[in-house]
Amino acid sequence: MQSTAAEDYVKAIYHHTEWQPEPVTPSQLATRLGLANSTVTEMVKKLAAAGLVHHRPYGAIELTRKGSLLALRQVRRHRVVETWLVERHGYEWDEVHDEAEILEHALSDRLLESIARSLGDPVRDPHGDPIPASDGTVTRPDAVLLAEARAGHEGAVVRISDNDPAMLRFLAEAGIALDSVLTVLGQKPYSGSIQVRASGGTVDLGPEVARAVWLAT
Template sequence: MYFCLNYYYRMTHSEENYLKAIFHLNKGGAKAVSTNALAGQMKTKPSSVTDMIRRLAEKGVVHYKKYQGVSLTEKGSRLALSVIRKHRLWEVFLVEKLSFSWDEVHEVAEQLEHIKSEQLIDRLDKLLGFPKFDPHGDPIPAKDGSLPSGDKQLLSNMPLHSRGICVGVKDSSSAFLKFLDKNRIALGYRIELMEKEEFDSSVRVLVEGEPIHLSHQIASNLYVKKI
C-alpha cells in the first residue's frame, strides 16, 4: 500500500488534466512543451499555466526550468497514463454498455476519468473484457502503463493493395463521424486500398467490398489495423 500510486501522488482534477495535456502535447516530439501550447490546450491563460507548472514541479511530476518549457517525469508519465487508461475504459463502457455513440462519450469520460478507486477501474476493465482500444481506436494503457502494440496506422499511410480493419479515427469531431456514417464506414469494417491518386493524395478503397473514393483529409483521419 505504501507504494500505491494513488496514495503518494494524489492529484486534483485540474492537476490530472494538466498532466494529460502535457502527455498529449509531448507525444510527437521529444522536446519540452511550451507554456503557450499548454495554455492553448487547457483553454486558459499562460500565466495560469506558469502557476500550475510550478506546483507540479514541486510535487515532482514534471521537469521545469523557467522559459524552457515543461516535460513529464517518470512519476508524471505514470500518472498521466493512469488517467488516460481510465478515460478510455469509461469510453468503452459508455459505448458498449450504455449505448452512447462514439461522438457523445468524451465529455462524460472527462468527468469519470477522475474517479479515484483502483478496484473500480480494475473491475470495469474486467467487465468490459480487457479491451485494448477505445471507441475511437486509441490504445488503452495497461495497468503498468504499457500501450498495446501499434499495428494500427492511418489509411493514408498504408501501402497500396494492403488490407485491414477500420479500428478508429484521429479526428473525432461529430462532423467527421457523421460523414463516416453517411458513407457506410464504421469500426470493424474491412478496408482494402486499391489506388492512390498522386495529385491530391486521395485514395480509392473497398469498404466491405464496396468501392469508394476518399479525400486525403478523410484517409489521414482513419486508423486501420493491418491484417
C-alpha cells in the same frame, strides 16, 4: 500534488506524444486545454515543482516517470469509461468523451476495476486508442497514418482520433469504423483528398480525416 487539474494536464501532455514523437510546447498545451498561455505556464511550474514534468523556460514539456504513471492511470480510467458507456449504455462513439472527462475523476479505483473486469478487460477504447493495463503497460498496434500511407496499402483501421465528434459521425455514415479494411488508391490531384476503397465502395477523404485515421501496417 494530485488534483483534478494536475490529472488533466498530465493526461493532455501524454496524449500529445502518444501517436507522434514531438514533445508538447506550452502554447500547444494551452490550445489543447482551451486555456490562456499564462494559466498553463503557472500550472506547469506547479507540476514541475511536484516532480510531474520536466520543463525549462520557453522549452517543451515532458513527463517525468512519476508524471507518466499518473497520466497512464488517468488515460486508463478515461478509456475504460468510454468503452463502458458505448458497450453497456448505448452511447455512440462521438458522444462519450465529455461524459468520460467527468466520470474518470469520480469513480473509485475499486469500481473502475470492477467495470473493466465486467467488460472483459478491454485493450482498446471505442476509437482504437490502447487502454493501459492496471500496471501501466501499454500495447500499441503497428500502424501508419492514412495521410502517410502509400497507394496500394491495405489495412484495417486501428485508430481514429476522437478530437472531432463531427468527423466521427461523418466516418460512421461513410461506413468507416474500427476494423474496417481500407485500400489506399492514392491522392487526388489538386484537392488534397485521399481516395480509399472501403466495403461500401470508393470514398474521398479530406486531409483532416486522413490525419485522424491510422491503418494497420
